[in-house]
Amino acid sequence: MIQVESLTKHRSGVPVLDAVSMAGEEGGVTALVGPSGSGKSTLLRCLNGLDCFEAGAVSIAGHRLAPGSNPGGVLEALRRDVGMVFQQFNLFPHLSVLDNVTLAPRTVLKTPAAEARSRAVDLLDRVGLKSFAAARPATLSGGQQQRVAIARALAMQPRVMLFDEPTSALDPKMTAEVLDVIVDLAKAGQTMVVVTHDHGFAKRAATWVVELAAGKVARQGTAAEML
Amino acid sequence: MSPRLPRRIASIGLIIVTLSCVAAGAELDDVQRRGELVWAADQEGGGPHVFPDPADPRRISGFEVELTELIAGELGVKGRFLQGQWDRLPLLLGQSADCVINGIELTPERRRDYSCSRPYFGYALQLLGRRGAAPASFAELADPGPSGPWRVGVLTGSAAEMEMRARSVRGEVQVEVIGYDGTLDSLEQLQSGVLDAAVMDDCIFAFYADRYAKLRAVDRPFAGGFYTVLTSKATPGLAAAIDAALGTLITDGRLKALYDRWDLAGRQQMLILRDAAEVPPASQRTLVELIRQTLPLLLSSAGMTIVLACASFPIAIAIGLAVAIGRLHGPVWLAPFLTGYVEVLRGTPLMLQLYAIFFLLPKVGLVLPALLAAILGLALNYSAYESEIYRAGLKAVPLGQFEAALSLGLSKWQALRHVLVPQAVRIVMPPVTSDFIALFKDTSVCSAITVIELTKRYSVLALSTGRIVELAVVTALLYLCMSWPLALVSRWFEARLERPAGTTP
Ligand SMILES: Nc1ncnc2c1ncn2[C@@H]1O[C@H](COP(=O)(O)OP(=O)(O)OP(=O)(O)O)[C@@H](O)[C@H]1O
Ligand SMILES: [Mg+2]
Numbered sequence: 001m002i003q004v005e006s007l008t009k010h011r012s013g014v015p016v017l018d019a020v021s022m023a024g025e026e027g028g029v030t031a032l033v034g035p036s037g038s039g040k041s042t043l044l045r046c047l048n049g050l051d052c053f054e055a056g057a058v059s060i061a062g063h064r065l066a067p068g069s070n071p072g073g074v075l076e077a078l079r080r081d082v083g084m085v086f087q088q089f090n091l092f093p094h095l096s097v098l099d100n101v102t103l104a105p106r107t108v109l110k111t112p113a114a115e116a117r118s119r120a121v122d123l124l125d126r127v128g129l130k131s132f133a134a135a136r137p138a139t140l141s142g143g144q145q146q147r148v149a150i151a152r153a154l155a156m157q158p159r160v161m162l163f164d165e166p167t168s169a170l171d172p173k174m175t176a177e178v179l180d181v182i183v184d185l186a187k188a189g190q191t192m193v194v195v196t197h198d199h200g201f202a203k204r205a206a207t208w209v210v211e212l213a214a215g216k217v218a219r220q221g222t223a224a225e226m227l
Numbered sequence: 228m229s230p231r232l233p234r235r236i237a238s239i240g241l242i243i244v245t246l247s248c249v250a251a252g253a254e255l256d257d258v259q260r261r262g263e264l265v266w267a268a269d270q271e272g273g274g275p276h277v278f279p280d281p282a283d284p285r286r287i288s289g290f291e292v293e294l295t296e297l298i299a300g301e302l303g304v305k306g307r308f309l310q311g312q313w314d315r316l317p318l319l320l321g322q323s324a325d326c327v328i329n330g331i332e333l334t335p336e337r338r339r340d341y342s343c344s345r346p347y348f349g350y351a352l353q354l355l356g357r358r359g360a361a362p363a364s365f366a367e368l369a370d371p372g373p374s375g376p377w378r379v380g381v382l383t384g385s386a387a388e389m390e391m392r393a394r395s396v397r398g399e400v401q402v403e404v405i406g407y408d409g410t411l412d413s414l415e416q417l418q419s420g421v422l423d424a425a426v427m428d429d430c431i432f433a434f435y436a437d438r439y440a441k442l443r444a445v446d447r448p449f450a451g452g453f454y455t456v457l458t459s460k461a462t463p464g465l466a467a468a469i470d471a472a473l474g475t476l477i478t479d480g481r482l483k484a485l486y487d488r489w490d491l492a493g494r495q496q497m498l499i500l501r502d503a504a505e506v507p508p509a510s511q512r513t514l515v516e517l518i519r520q521t522l523p524l525l526l527s528s529a530g531m532t533i534v535l536a537c538a539s540f541p542i543a544i545a546i547g548l549a550v551a552i553g554r555l556h557g558p559v560w561l562a563p564f565l566t567g568y569v570e571v572l573r574g575t576p577l578m579l580q581l582y583a584i585f586f587l588l589p590k591v592g593l594v595l596p597a598l599l600a601a602i603l604g605l606a607l608n609y610s611a612y613e614s615e616i617y618r619a620g621l622k623a624v625p626l627g628q629f630e631a632a633l634s635l636g637l638s639k640w641q642a643l644r645h646v647l648v649p650q651a652v653r654i655v656m657p658p659v660t661s662d663f664i665a666l667f668k669d670t671s672v673c674s675a676i677t678v679i680e681l682t683k684r685y686s687v688l689a690l691s692t693g694r695i696v697e698l699a700v701v702t703a704l705l706y707l708c709m710s711w712p713l714a715l716v717s718r719w720f721e722a723r724l725e726r727p728a729g730t731t732p
Pocket of ligand 2 (some may be wrong): 040041042165
């Protein structure tokens with residue numbers, strides 16, 4: 001499902017990713033761990049083409065990214081199948097919670113409005129926020145916003161979900177609400193890559209752990225072996 | 228009150244007193260003490276009156292330049308030229324000019340509002356057309372032209388304009404009278420086919436006939452009158468001295484010689500001046516009468532201001548947004564062109580752009596009606612400013628918004644359309660609204676290309692009625708009625724933006 005082959009990327013002459021290789025199987029939850037600045041976010045962003053790289057290759061959900069800039073069509077097709085959740089939620093502040101969730105299906109997949117809406121309501125129900133459908137994102141707590149962001153990504157029915165430290169902007173109580181949702185997803189067989197500092201969560205959910213240090217893979221193994 | 232304030236008021240007062248001593252518009256003895264007679268004229272009005280000397284455009288030439296030298300000589304002083312806009316020359320009296328000598332026609336209104344000298348020249352109004360094109364006679368104006376009323380150009384505020392408007396109101400001619408700031412403007416526009424005809428003093432056409440070889444005089448002159456020297460009513464001594472000087476110049480034959488030198492039929496002029504009839508001053512209107520007569524005109528011109536602003540601003544926004552998006556997200560080769568577009572339009576005056584659209588495009592065969600040219604000019608000019616505002620607005624949307632949209636599979640254009648632009652539009656609402664208010668006021672520049680909006684109408688009415696202050700108050704109130712609601716809207720947007728993002732009122 002996910003195959004990264006000796007990925008190399010520099011930023012202002014400094015290697016940020018140095019021949020990184022890793023793999024993630026279908027239905028597996030890969031945790032990316034490592035010290036700050038080790039390249040975790042950069043690797044994740046290379047997986048859906050938000051960042052480009054100089055050498056190596058990425059295969060994900062049946063799509064393939066080559067070094068350098070990839071054509072818009074390739075990127076759009078890939079991102080349809082690969083959802084992403086950001087540390088800072090990045091909800092669209094000018095749209096209601098419901099419209100945040102229906103925007104992509106309606107504009108990208110051309111799903112009819114009524115269908116998109118009823119599926120969005122189901123997803124909001126799944127993350128426990130059905131009653132907030134009409135609210136503006138800014139009126140929600142951080143944990144609620146992050147759960148909306150997860151529902152928004154899920155609305156595209158992605159084959160892979162990428163999470164970049166989804167709880168590090170949240171207090172412990174809100175962290176728990178969000179992690180519960182992610183663990184449920186994992187149980188339901190969603191393929192995921194999660195950048196995290198939270199070893200407890202990694203132990204609970206990850207099937208494979210990759211540890212980066214200074215842009216290189218330091219160790220990898222099962223959660224039990226690694227943590 | 229701060230203890231400094233009285234002193235400051237005193238010093239401002241002192242400055243004003245000093246300034247008014249220095250300023251012209253003085254009585255005869257002041258003029259003679261100064262040794263200079265400041266006379267106002269508009270060299271844009273053209274020949275043979277006052278025009279830039281072709282041999283040295285820094286100097287002015289014209290029969291009125293020489294006439295003024297003669298008059299000043301009689302007063303024992305020198306003449307000093309002051310440039311002004313023709314229809315507003317009388318406003319300079321008592322401020323910075325002692326007198327106005329520039330083909331000012333003797334009318335009852337001017338007799339009422341200013342001190343008018345004895346006539347120094349008899350003019351005749353001449354209809355002009357293109358060779359081989361209708362109208363072939365003045366009588367043809369009685370019926371509409373091939374495509375509606377005849378389009379007739381005149382100098383704004385001139386007797387030609389009054390005469391044609393009066394005949395049009397009486398239904399004697401089917402014409403649309405279009406006022407220009409300079410006489411040559413209407414000759415240009417007649418030659419390039421924008422106008423069907425023009426009306427002006429016959430001596431002007433005689434002077435320029437060679438340059439406008441495509442044009443011809445239609446019929447004999449159909450009306451006429453006299454030029455007078457205007458002075459302020461506050462300077463009767465100066466007025467009397469100028470009258471006496473003119474008398475001397477007429478009797479001793481120097482005026483006839485001057486006209487003969489300028490090919491202005493000196494003998495004929497002397498005969499005309501000898502039999503000049505008295506023009507009685509017009510009577511003063513009451514304020515109620517004044518407002519009743521002028522308000523409908525002012526209101527309809529306010530309507531024109533609204534049309535100009537409301538038609539051009541949406542176009543400006545659309546172009547501005549497109550340019551901003553093109554510069555930030557378009558192909559790399561496009562950006563320098565768009566930057567050039569913005570810099571050229573921001574770096575040159577709106578007036579110049581309007582002139583280019585209105586006077587230059589017809590030369591390459593593209594004739595735009597004045598209203599369309601005005602709307603287009605305003606829209607293009609403001610699109611440059613709007614594009615800068617939108618560029619800033621688009622940049623102010625956090626990058627994470629764009630990345631989140633892309634991560635969902637939206638294309639760059641879909642992300643712009645659904646995520647970036649809607650947020651940028653909200654961010655720039657306050658500056659865009661205040662630009663709209665500014666545009667309302669900038670519409671007044673359009674009078675340069677014959678569109679009569681509120682400011683132009685005010686200036687025409689103020690001059691023809693002599694009620695400058697009263698009409699200024701009415702006009703200012705009309706502008707306030709238009710911009711006040713916009714200011715409220717702008718403030719509402721600002722308040723909405725100051726609330727934490729996303730909260731609904
Ligand atoms: N936009 C950028 N421009 C330049 N350098 C960057 C940029 N983003 C990240 N870097 C650098 O790239 C390296 C890897 O950063 P990255 O964000 O991938 O690390 P990370 O492992 O996610 O760290 P953290 O745990 O702090 O999020 C760091 O040295 C960082 O300084
Ligand atoms: Mg990171």
